[in-house]
Amino acid sequence: xxxxxxxxxxxxxxxxxxxxxxxxxxxxxxxxxxxxxxxxxxxxxxxxxxxxxxxxxxxxxxxxxxxxxxxxxxxxxxxxxxxxxxxxxxxxxxxxxxxxxxxxxxxxxxxxxxxxxxxxxxxxxxxxxxxxxxxxxxxxxxxxxxxxxxxxxxxxxxxxxxxxxxxxxxxxxxxxxxxxxxxxxxxxxxxxxxxxxxxxxxxxxxxxxxxxxxxxxxxxxxxxxxxxxxxxxxxxxxxxxxxxxxxxxxxxxxxxxxxxxxxxxxxxxxxx
Amino acid sequence: xxxxxxxxxxxxxxxxxxxxxxxxxxxxxxxxxxxxxxxxxxxxxxxxxxxxxxxxxxxxxxxxxxxxxxxxxxxxxxxxxxxxxxxxxxxxxxxxxxxxxxxxxxxxxxxxxxxxxxxxxxxxxxxxxxxxxxxxxxxxxxxxxxxxxxxxxxxxxxxxxxxxxxxxxxxxxxxxxxxxxxxxxxxxxxxxxxxxxxxxxxxxxxxxxxxxxxxxxxxxxxxxxxxxxxxxxxxxxxxxxxxxxxxxxxxxxxxxxxxxxxxxxxxxxxxx
Numbered sequence: 001x002x003x004x005x006x007x008x009x010x011x012x013x014x015x016x017x018x019x020x021x022x023x024x025x026x027x028x029x030x031x032x033x034x035x036x037x038x039x040x041x042x043x044x045x046x047x048x049x050x051x052x053x054x055x056x057x058x059x060x061x062x063x064x065x066x067x068x069x070x071x072x073x074x075x076x077x078x079x080x081x082x083x084x085x086x087x088x089x090x091x092x093x094x095x096x097x098x099x100x101x102x103x104x105x106x107x108x109x110x111x112x113x114x115x116x117x118x119x120x121x122x123x124x125x126x127x128x129x130x131x132x133x134x135x136x137x138x139x140x141x142x143x144x145x146x147x148x149x150x151x152x153x154x155x156x157x158x159x160x161x162x163x164x165x166x167x168x169x170x171x172x173x174x175x176x177x178x179x180x181x182x183x184x185x186x187x188x189x190x191x192x193x194x195x196x197x198x199x200x201x202x203x204x205x206x207x208x209x210x211x212x213x214x215x216x217x218x219x220x221x222x223x224x225x226x227x228x229x230x231x232x233x234x235x236x237x238x239x240x241x242x243x244x245x246x247x248x249x250x251x252x253x254x255x256x257x258x259x260x261x262x263x264x265x266x267x268x269x270x271x272x
Numbered sequence: 273x274x275x276x277x278x279x280x281x282x283x284x285x286x287x288x289x290x291x292x293x294x295x296x297x298x299x300x301x302x303x304x305x306x307x308x309x310x311x312x313x314x315x316x317x318x319x320x321x322x323x324x325x326x327x328x329x330x331x332x333x334x335x336x337x338x339x340x341x342x343x344x345x346x347x348x349x350x351x352x353x354x355x356x357x358x359x360x361x362x363x364x365x366x367x368x369x370x371x372x373x374x375x376x377x378x379x380x381x382x383x384x385x386x387x388x389x390x391x392x393x394x395x396x397x398x399x400x401x402x403x404x405x406x407x408x409x410x411x412x413x414x415x416x417x418x419x420x421x422x423x424x425x426x427x428x429x430x431x432x433x434x435x436x437x438x439x440x441x442x443x444x445x446x447x448x449x450x451x452x453x454x455x456x457x458x459x460x461x462x463x464x465x466x467x468x469x470x471x472x473x474x475x476x477x478x479x480x481x482x483x484x485x486x487x488x489x490x491x492x493x494x495x496x497x498x499x500x501x502x503x504x505x506x507x508x509x510x511x512x513x514x515x516x517x518x519x520x521x522x523x524x525x526x527x528x529x530x531x532x533x534x535x536x537x538x539x540x541x542x543x544x
Contacts, residue, residue, distance in 0.1 A: 228430060
C-alpha cells in the first residue's frame with residue numbers, strides 16, 4: 001500500500017500544478033492523474049452534477065488502488081469533499097482548505113484577496129471557508145475569467161497579461177489586501193506576473209504548494225509514505241483526447257508527462 | 273537580444289531549483305545553466321577566491337551572449353554581486369536580496385529565521401542584508417549542514433529527514449520565528465518537510481521563487497522578455513562530469529535536462 005500511487009483528480013489541466021508540487025516534494029511517490037477533460041469545465045454545472053462527475057472520477061482512481069486522493073479542482077473540492085471522505089477508506093486532500101489556513105497564517109492586516117474562476121466566485125467556496133477566521137479577517141473574492149485561457153495559451157508574461165491582471169486586481173488593490181490566494185490551480189503559473197502587478201508587499205498563497213504540504217503531512221502521519229528507494233511510475237489519464245492532453249500537460253507539468261491514456265468513467269451506458 | 277538565453281550560474285546543483293521556477297514562470301525563455309561542479313562547494317573558500325571563480329563562470333555565460341545573469345548560489349551572491357553589476361552590461365539578479373525583501377513583507381512578529389549552509393551562516397550574508405529592516409525585525413541564522421546531503425540523496429520525507437529537521441529547527445522554534453528563509457537553493461525541495469516540522473503558522477520564503485519573480489520584474493521593466501512565440505532551447509553546462517551531473521540535475525529540475533555539456537572556465541593554463 002505505501003507503494004501505491006497517489007490519485008490526483010481535476011476536471012482538466014490545472015491540477016497538474018498540484019501534481020508538479022507533489023513530484024518536487026515527494027520524489028519517491030507515484031502519481032496517477034485523471035483529468036476529466038471530456039466534461040471540463042465543471043464550474044458552470046449545478047453542484048449536484050459536479051458532485052456526480054467528481055465521484056465517478058474518484059471511484060475510478062480508487063479502483064486503481066490509490067493510497068490517497070487529491071481533489072486538485074476548486075469546483076470539485078467544495079462540492080464533494082464531505083462525500084468523498086464518507087465514501088472512501090483512503091485519506092482525501094483538497095485544494096481550498098490548505099490555502100485558507102495558509103492565508104490566515106500569513107496575513108498581517110487581515111485583508112485577504114481570492115482570485116478564482118467565475119464559478120468558484122459564485123459558489124462562495126472560499127468565502128465560506130473563512131467562517132472560523134479571527135474577526136479582523138476580511139475576504140474579497142475576484143473572478144478572473146480570462147486567466148485560464150491566457151495560461152493555457154502559454155501567455156504568462158508581456159503587456160497583455162499584465163494589463164488583464166491590472167484590471168482584475170484593481171478592486172483588490174483598492175481594498176488594500178496584503179495576501180492573495182491563487183484560487184484556481186492554473187494560477188501558480190502566473191505567480192510572478194501577479195507579484196509584479198501587486199508589488200512585493202503582497203504575499204501570494206498558492207493552493208498547489210499548500211495542498212502538496214497538506215498531502216505530505218497526511219502521508220507522514222498515516223505511515224503511507226513510499227519507501228525511500230521506491231522507483232516512482234506516474235500515469236496520466238484523460239477522459240478526452242490523449243493527444244491534445246499531452247501537449248498542454250507538458251506545458252503545465254513538464255516532460256514527466258510521457259504516455260497519456262484515455263480513461264472511461266461513469267456508468268457504461270453513458271460513458272464519456 | 274530578447275531571444276537570447278538567461279544565464280543561470282551556481283557552484284553546483286542547487287541553482288536548478290531557481291532554473292525550475294524560471295521555466296515555470298517564463299515558459300518562453302531559454303535558460304543557459306552553468307554549474308561549477310568541478311570546484312563546488314564554494315562556501316568553505318576565502319571570499320576573494322569565491323569571487324574569482326564566480327566571475328570566471330559569469331564571464332563564460334556573458335561570452336555566450338546571455339541577456340541577463342542569475343547568480344543562483346548563496347555564497348557567490350554575497351561575494352560577487354557588486355563586481356558583476358560593474359563588470360557586465362546585462363542585468364544581474366541574485367538570490368539573497370529577493371528573499372530578504374519577501375521575508376520582511378511576510379513577517380508579522382518580525383522574528384525571522386534563516387537556514388543555510390555553514391559557510392553562508394559564517395559569511396553573515398543574510399544577517400547583513402537585513403540592515404535596513406524595521407526596528408522590530410530580528411534575524412536568527414541557523415546552519416543546517418546535513419540538508420544538502422539529504423536532498424542530493426533524494427531523502428526529503430521519512431523519519432530521518434524529519435528528525436534532522438527537528439534538531440536544526442529547534443533553536444528557531446524557541447525564538448518563536450514566524451517566517452523562515454530557505455537560504456540555500458537546495459532547500460525548496462524540503463519545503464513540505466520544513467512546513468510539517470514547523471507547523472502551519474510559520475511562513476516559508478523560498479529564494480528560488482523570490483528570485484524568479486525578481487527576474488520577471490527585471491526582464492519586464494527592461495523590455496527583455498522573449499517574444500510570445502519563442503521556442504525556448506535550454507542548455508546545461510557543468511565544469512565537472514556531465515554524466516554525473518545529468519542524474520542529479522534531473523532530480524532537481526526534471527527531464528527538461530537533456531544533453532549536458534562540459535564547460536571550461538578560467539584561464540587556459542589552469543582550466544578545470
